[in-house]
Amino acid sequence: MWPFDSYPEIKLDDLLEQYDFIVAGGGTAGCVLANRLSADPSHTVLLIERGPRADSWAARVPLFSSDFASDGSRTLKRHSEMQTELGRPLLLFSGGALGGTSRVNQMLYARGLPAEYDSWADAGRKGWGWKDVEPYFIKSERALDLKDEGVHGMDGEWRNRSLGDFQFKGFNHAVAASEAIGLPYIPDINSPTHPPFGCGRLYFTIDEKSKRNSSYHAFLPAPLARARQGNLHICTNVLVEKVDVERLPDGRCVARGITLLSQAGPNPEKRKHVRAAREIVLSAGPFGSPHILMLSGIGPSEHLKEHDIPIVKDLPAVGSNLEDHFGVSVGFFIPVQDSLVSLRTQPLRFLIELIKYLVWGTGWLLGPVLQLAIFANSRMLDSTGKPTKLEKASGEKLPDIEIMPMAYASHDEPTTLDRGMFSFLNVLLHPKSKGSVRLSSADPRAQLIIDPRYLSHPDDYAPLRASLKLSLRLRDEMRARGYGLEDWLQPSSESDADLDDYIRRYNRTTYHYSSTCRMAPEDDGEGGGVVDDELRVYGVENLRVADTSILPRVLGTHLQAPAVAIGEKCADMMLKSKQQ
Known part of the structure; x- marks a missing residue:
């Protein structure tokens, strides 16, 4: 750890009973969401991350911090099922610390082509054409090399350079x-x-001091976290066991909070329920977000019945349509x-x-x-x-x-x-x-x-x-x-x-996993959908998903910059929505 860089993390026992917004997953998009939602001091925000902060000198050196050269402490490694065409399973990597995959990836900053986003709009994804999403790329960006006015952001938190x-x-x-x-x-x-x-x-998310500029370092640095510790609580080494959903007499389902399970400390079995006054957003990645939904009873009903999980919403596309x-x-x-x-x-x-x-x-x-x-x-x-x-x-x-x-x-x-x-x-x-x-x-x-x-x-x-x-x-x-x-x-x-x-x-x-909570109509013929155009989960109010799992199809580019833009756009939609 950096001794001069004290960070105001909060323990499970010290969490409030209720927050306005809960962000489940402190990955590439989750750090953006926590930053934007907590910018107004009247909003209380809880950010939950399953992994540690794991900040060190080596974790900021670009080459050393890339997963192949690191000690593995910031990476979740999972074996796939046996791949029939390949004759073997593959080892799948994703981020396992605050900042998610932006802590261990190759730091590439690539937005993708306008025609691809425009194809989403042509397919009916309102608000997701290139001209709709371009401002969100520019908002967060601070381009250190390129100064093309109107193309690159110069004042955002997230640095990139050649x-x-x-x-x-x-x-x-x-x-x-x-x-x-x-x-x-x-x-x-x-x-x-x-x-x-x-x-x-290629351009990389590296700052002026030649350090990796992950979404954690860009959007939740220690000075910002300390300044906002009155209304932004960051809790690491904690699992989201499920989203707590209430079924109202009229049949509507409303996400009311989350159940948390400690992964560290003297009592790793400790649980805590935390309520959300306004909304919950899952940003746990293309593996983690569908995982939480299914644990919460939102997903393919027959599969959930196999694990004796009560059905909240039969949503077959949850966990389906995985692309890489x-x-x-x-x-x-x-x-x-x-x-x-x-x-x-x-x-x-x-x-x-x-x-x-x-x-x-x-x-x-x-x-x-x-x-x-x-x-x-x-x-x-x-x-x-x-x-x-x-x-x-x-x-x-x-x-x-x-x-x-x-x-x-x-x-x-x-x-x-x-x-x-x-x-x-x-x-x-x-x-x-x-x-x-x-x-x-x-x-x-x-x-x-x-x-x-x-x-x-x-x-x-x-x-x-x-x-x-x-x-x-x-x-x-x-x-x-x-x-x-x-x-x-x-x-x-x-x-x-x-x-x-x-x-x-x-x-x-x-490592470009996507589309397991895809944004599409629930009955879309290309594989079904999980969230609507405002990233709201079908059939459950006050619950959204914001990470690369919502991509209708995997973009033909590297996914780090799109993940941040998704976080920016989701935060904007949440702040503009009427309080429930």
Whole structure:
């Protein structure tokens, strides 16, 4: 802990009997909600987080705090069910401390394309078109590099920046290769006017002092938490056992409070009921929010009956429609000095980079192993994987594949550390495969049954085949321009059969889980809905959900910035609603 950074957390025994607003889940969106709802000192707000605050020096260093380099104390790790198409389960990661996944992710700040949000509006999601959501991105943002007026926010709490020049030699070669085969450089991937296809530098939620700027650090820093401790209570290491719902004589169901279960201290079985005078909002993430709903009797009735949970509202879409960006890696050997591997194998290199960071806030500890993204649509690629000019006539507005070059391995297989590594992670942005989140028990401490059902829809193979071919064409171009990429992990041939075998073998989650409490009509034909356009849970008054579980479909981008915008928009809707 930082000794000078006292933080006013409150213990379970000291909670008030009632708060105006209760935020269940202190993750990426939950910290935003707690900030905005408590800005008016007349509003009492309780923020509940199942994990610890877990703040330390290493937890703020960008590279060290990313999960693959951390001690795991801020991460919830769960095994999926056996994946039939893959022949194995996958390890699923999400945030496990105050700030949620923004504490352990790769810190990418990417909003997504306006056309995708506009497609929501076209489907009837009132208030969710690009012009509706853009102000919420701008409100929270403080762009440290880009000063485009009207595009980026300059006065928000949440910092983002580039890393300056690319830190690894391979990235410059990847940009040159991308441009050479017809995918132009995009100066600002967050500008609403940028082309949908091309390569662009990534931006990261890192502050002026070269520290990770998670949603916890941005929206609930210690000075703010201390200043608001009269009306904002932050309680960590506590589980939400259920939402307490009252059924009125006229048949309406109203969320009245929550039951909490301690996870720490001398009495870990201690429970407490806390009432909500106005509203409860769940922001526990795409696994946690449906978990709480089902424990509360809101979900698929037959499943809840299996666990003897009384039915409050039969809502089949709760925990259904789970989507994720599925990734497939190709890898190459490069000189070890060009790869992050050298930090682990060369003590002098590590010492040099540590000094750079400590003295100047620069160097390899400043950022992750990915700093560039390449976007394309598989329909604009020819049979060899090269872009054609057909995209101008195809009418495609959105990429369906993203390739992320990395100066390290980008798959889950054990790797050698005696060679430098460079890889392309091929990401399926709009999967058709859908999975589910289900209970294993009515005990809130029990593990969830999570089944993403990766590759269960056969249409997911074709875009991934095209992306793998595009990666290999980028490899060819990088080699032709003098950057040696030695073969390591690639398909044995470019036939459909060999590509499909490779896809099933060298893959991973990209941790972009979504849509388990999707925003759609309750009887929507695409899988049903859980919340309406104001994120209110169907059939239960005074209860909302605000995190990436509400996405109608997984966005074709990284989900950190959209999660914050969802928190901003939900808080705004709650504050504007009439007091019950």
